[in-house]
Amino acid sequence: MSLKRKELEVLKLIYAGKTIDEILFKIDICERNLRYIIDNLNFYLDKILSKRIEKERKILRVDLTEKELNKFYKEVYKKYYILESEERAEFILMSFLFIKSMNLKLLEEKLNVTRSTLKKDIEVLNQNLSGYNLKLSSKRNKYTIFGNEKKLRHLKAIKFLEYINLSMSPLNKDYFFQNIDKELLNILRKIVLQIEKRFLLNFKDDFIKLMEIFLYVSIERIQQGYIIDRKANYNFLVNTVYYEVVKDHLKEYLDKNLTYEIAHLTEYFISGGIAENIEELKEKIEEYLQGLLVASEKEFNVSFSDGELYKKLVHYLTPAIYRLRNNFTIKEQGEKDEIFVFVEKYSKNENNLPENLTENEIFHIAKEIKVHIQNEKNRVISLKVILSIIEKNTKKLDRKKLVKDLLAEYGDLIKKDETDIH
Incomplete structure (x- = not known):
């Protein structure tokens, strides 16, 4: 006998006080199958905790404390749990992301499956990885994860964050993280805080943790010979003071000639300076633009009701990293005409944006409004x-x-x- 994910999901619902009908609906099983699951759960509850699930009319009850429930899960995961295909695919992914010299033979032993089952699980994994432009495949009889290096690093950092603080999991996180250099992680955290200070910014705690891990992952991949050698806004980034700060603080871990790598990390650090998250920032930008366009309609006796100009300006002011691509990569020039003066005055007096627009951004917004007004005049029939x-x-x-x-x-x-x- 053994337990699988579905049985433990049923136990969670019982512990949460759900009715039998609610359990049948959520787990999508019939009453007969539920009875089999209860019998199986009771066998292990009795074995581990000397407890049982009891039925009271349409309610199933189990007298467990949270501490007892956690003890039960840990014991089951350790001795009696059987991973399903999706869970085995996750185990394979974590193994190839974090375990050195991983191979299929070792996975067969760890998962206690045949080679044919293992290859089917790899197919399941590769379906999941396709969204990241990644694939687990063999090259010269050695399996490894191939594909977009940047996305691979993101995935590894996400998985690190996902598992590192888990108290319970059917997968043994201690096995995956056995080779993690905790001392290096602590050093990298200090470096992130030093960069925050040099940038004159305030990083949120979750961003600090993310960058600590992402730096660790990036350094590890670079040491293994996987180098990023392109960056769309590279020329801008390498000429900023931010780039020099990042290069200086990481000089013990990154060769100064790895300029594209340093540029990538510089961009991430700049993103940490955003006071709000992207969704909150987008809402504030939308509020700013709605107010500006309403005021402009009154000032210049024109209609922006088609939404085209609004969409353009939202797209302009909300790139993934707000300040980065506007201030430095788009060079606007033009006359400071009445539209420029109006946008400048309105922007200084409003309080939605986290910081004032630059002259460059005001030129761009004024230019778009001017073009739209001209187009309206040309196509509107009185x-x-x-x-x-x-x-x-x-x-x-x-x-x-x-x-x-x-x-x-x-x-x-x-x-x-x-x-x-x-």
Whole structure:
């Protein structure tokens, strides 16, 4: 006998006080199967804790403290639990991410499965990895994870964060993290805090933890010979003071010639300076733009109701790293006309944005508003004017004169698809 994920999910629902009908619905099983699951759970509850699940009308009850429940899970995971295919795929992933010299033979022994079952589990894993542009495959009879290096590092950091603080898991996290250099992690945390101080920023605790782990993962991958050698906004990044700060603090771990690697890390550190998370920031930008466009409509007697300009400006002001790509990569030039002055004045007096817009950003926003206003003037037909022209030709319809008057007023805005307009 053994226990699987479904049985433990049933126990969690019973412990939470769910009714039998709720359990049947959530687990998607029939009453007969539920009885089999209860019998199996009771066998192990009695064996480990001398406890049993009891039925009271439509409620199943188990008299357990949280401490007893945790003890039960730990004992089951250690001795009696059988991993399902998805869980084995996760075990394979964690093994290849964190265990040195991992191979299929070792996995067979650890998972107690045949080679054919293991290969099916690898297929399940690769379906999950495809979303990351990654794949576990063999090269020269050695299995490893291939694909986008940046996404591989992200995945490894995410998995590290996911498991490091777990008190219980069907997977043995101590096995995966047996080779982690805790001393290096502590050093990297101090480096993150030093960079925060040099940047004159305030990093959130979860960002500090993330960067500590991401630095660890990046250094490890670089030492294994996996180097990132391209970056879209590289030329900007290497010319910032931020780049020099990151390079200086990581000089013991990263060669100064690994400029693309340092540029990547610089961008991540800059992102930590955002006071809000991206969603909160996006909401504030949207509020700012809504107010600006309403004020502009009144000021310049124009309509932005189609939403096109709004979408453009939201997209402009909300890149993944807010300050980074606006201030330094887009160079706007132009005359400080009335639209520029209006946007500048409005922006200084509003309080949604976390910091003031730069002159460069104001130029860009003013330019987009100006272009939109011009386009509106070119394509909007005044109902008042067109009715006036028609009324003048209504008493005695002179078709040629009506066409002539309309063309005189609207010119190229009217498609000339009549044969007798002249």
